Amino acid sequence: MDKVVFMTGIATSFDAELALAFLRAGDRVIAAGPHCPAVPQAVYVPFAPLCEGAGEALYQAVAGKTRSLDYFIDTSSAHFAGEDRRITDGLCPEEIIQSFRANTLAPIQALEALLPLLDAGTGKRLAFISTHDASVNWCGNTAGYGPSMAKAALHNILQVIKNKLFPDGYTFRVYDPLPGESRVNPVTSAAGAYTYITRDRAIDGHQIERRNDEKRLVMRDALGREWPW
Amino acid sequence: MRTALITGADRGLGLSLTLGLLEQGWQVFAGRFLPDYRLLDEACARYPLLRPVPLDVSSRQSILDACAMVRQETEYLDMIISNAAYMGGPNSSGFRGELPIDYSLLEYSFRVNSLGALQVMEIFLPLVEAGEMKRLCFVSSEVSSVTMMHRDAGFRYTMTKTALNVAARIMYNQLFEKGYTFRLYQPGWMKRVNPDGSRAEGADIDPDLSAGEALRQFLEDREDEQRLVLTDYLGHEWAY
Numbered sequence: 080m081d082k083v084v085f086m087t088g089i090a091t092s093f094d095a096e097l098a099l100a101f102l103r104a105g106d107r108v109i110a111a112g113p114h115c116p117a118v119p120q121a122v123y124v125p126f127a128p129l130c131e132g133a134g135e136a137l138y139q140a141v142a143g144k145t146r147s148l149d150y151f152i153d154t155s156s157a158h159f160a161g162e163d164r165r166i167t168d169g170l171c172p173e174e175i176i177q178s179f180r181a182n183t184l185a186p187i188q189a190l191e192a193l194l195p196l197l198d199a200g201t202g203k204r205l206a207f208i209s210t211h212d213a214s215v216n217w218c219g220n221t222a223g224y225g226p227s228m229a230k231a232a233l234h235n236i237l238q239v240i241k242n243k244l245f246p247d248g249y250t251f252r253v254y255d256p257l258p259g260e261s262r263v264n265p266v267t268s269a270a271g272a273y274t275y276i277t278r279d280r281a282i283d284g285h286q287i288e289r290r291n292d293e294k295r296l297v298m299r300d301a302l303g304r305e306w307p308w
Numbered sequence: 309m310r311t312a313l314i315t316g317a318d319r320g321l322g323l324s325l326t327l328g329l330l331e332q333g334w335q336v337f338a339g340r341f342l343p344d345y346r347l348l349d350e351a352c353a354r355y356p357l358l359r360p361v362p363l364d365v366s367s368r369q370s371i372l373d374a375c376a377m378v379r380q381e382t383e384y385l386d387m388i389i390s391n392a393a394y395m396g397g398p399n400s401s402g403f404r405g406e407l408p409i410d411y412s413l414l415e416y417s418f419r420v421n422s423l424g425a426l427q428v429m430e431i432f433l434p435l436v437e438a439g440e441m442k443r444l445c446f447v448s449s450e451v452s453s454v455t456m457m458h459r460d461a462g463f464r465y466t467m468t469k470t471a472l473n474v475a476a477r478i479m480y481n482q483l484f485e486k487g488y489t490f491r492l493y494q495p496g497w498m499k500r501v502n503p504d505g506s507r508a509e510g511a512d513i514d515p516d517l518s519a520g521e522a523l524r525q526f527l528e529d530r531e532d533e534q535r536l537v538l539t540d541y542l543g544h545e546w547a548y
């Protein structure tokens with residue numbers, strides 16, 4: 080209730096359902112990028128990542144709407160042509176770069192820009208919608224270099240950022256909504272994301288230093304499973 | 309005759325790997341990137357099977373040109389070692405740092421260390437297909453391990469090696485059943501090599517030492533080739 084949520088975009092039905100879950104709980108949602116007709120109650124701000132002054136412009140736009148943020152949710156899942164190509168099919172290197180810009184650099188730039196507003200909030204929770212296709216351990220695909228490499232890079236960055244910001248009270252969530260999984264749909268997957276993002280993880284009250292699950296950066300999915308990096 | 313391509317071979321680990329293979333009688337196409345380093349030229353006088361090839365892995369055209377040059381001399385490659393990397397640079401890839409994050413340098417680092425390695429493998433793959441050994445080796449890093457990450461800044465370099473690892477996994481998923489084998493290697497914290505071949509102060513190990521262990525791991529066939537694992541210069545296995 081009464082939290083302020085920033086989303087890097089509301090583009091898919093999963094994103095829309097997630098935004099609606101926060102709105103139903105009485106929170107405010109500010110989203111970057113184009114207006115999503117399914118979520119008219121959200122406040123939309125422009126963001127042109129990686130352009131000159133993009134971070135400052137985003138900060139000014141969001142600071143014009145709120146004095147603080149509690150949740151930062153990266154929903155980036157941009158896809159580009161040629162992602163179905165295997166290494167023997169002739170890769171599209173510039174599209175791999177596009178994927179890296181959209182799925183790695185853009186959310187990091189948004190987070191860097193909005194950190195002062197998150198510092199001023201009480202939630203301090205940073206959530207990233209990702210995919211186990213970026214798991215070096217588990218990826219079973221023979222194509223999809225762009226999105227997998229982009230999200231794998233993001234996972235590495237998140238661990239570095241977590242090491243920096245956890246002492247300041249920040250906690251992290253990485254969530255795989257499992258698009259294409261028959262046991263979930265955008266509504267149930269977003270419901271899972273909502274509880275995973277908003278619920279605190281276990282801290283053993285007697286041994287806080289030794290058993291604090293929030294210390295671990297993990298990726299969990301819409302079925303409640305944890306994926307190795 | 310066994311043949312290999314090694315990227316980023318002007319100095320450091322790349323040069324040590326090059327000389328190590330030449331000592332074992334291999335023909336080596338050694339990627340040259342640094343115009344002010346003459347160590348490869350000096351080695352040419354001692355090793356007739358050494359072939360320096362201009363190669364900037366951040367440029368697809370440069371990789372295509374290098375491949376055309378290599379094709380003039382050989383119809384196959386047994387092994388590729390992707391070693392070239394952009395490291396160092398300003399402290400502009402962390403949160404709450406002195407400098408704001410430099411996004412164009414992040415992209416450049418990805419272009420060299422991740423996409424560059426992938427494109428080298430892609431473009432040279434037909435030559436490896438024609439070879440017998442079919443071994444694709446990637447010099448990765450301990451900082452590629454998300455699980456073991458200890459840093460709290462400087463992700464410009466670290467992120468590229470995780471991206472590299474997943475690219476290697478995707479290649480493996482397609483190519484292992486076609487007879488290709490893979491190595492992911494973490495060389496340790498190595499001493500920097502100066503233009504005259506001397507070593508800079510600091511760091512743990514000499515690149516020659518790490519290259520010796522790397523070549524042992526790269527050249528030996530394993531019973532468990534189906535396991536794509538990241539191993540280090542001590543032979544230890546790293547979590548991803």
Ligand SMILES: NC(=O)c1ccc[n+]([C@@H]2O[C@H](COP(=O)([O-])OP(=O)(O)OC[C@H]3O[C@@H](n4cnc5c(N)ncnc54)[C@H](OP(=O)(O)O)[C@@H]3O)[C@@H](O)[C@H]2O)c1
Nearest residue numbers: 316320321341364365366391392393394447449496497498
């Ligand atoms: N040194 C360490 O402690 C350490 C630790 C873990 C992993 N590694 C990995 O080990 C490998 C070798 O490292 P090293 O210490 O021997 O480093 P190095 O001496 O800098 O060798 C890497 C070589 O790649 C070159 N290079 C940079 N950009 C390139 C490009 N676009 N195209 C082609 N070549 C390019 C470098 O040139 P410039 O000098 O001009 O950039 C350099 O000659 C790298 O993959 C590195 O990531 C090193």
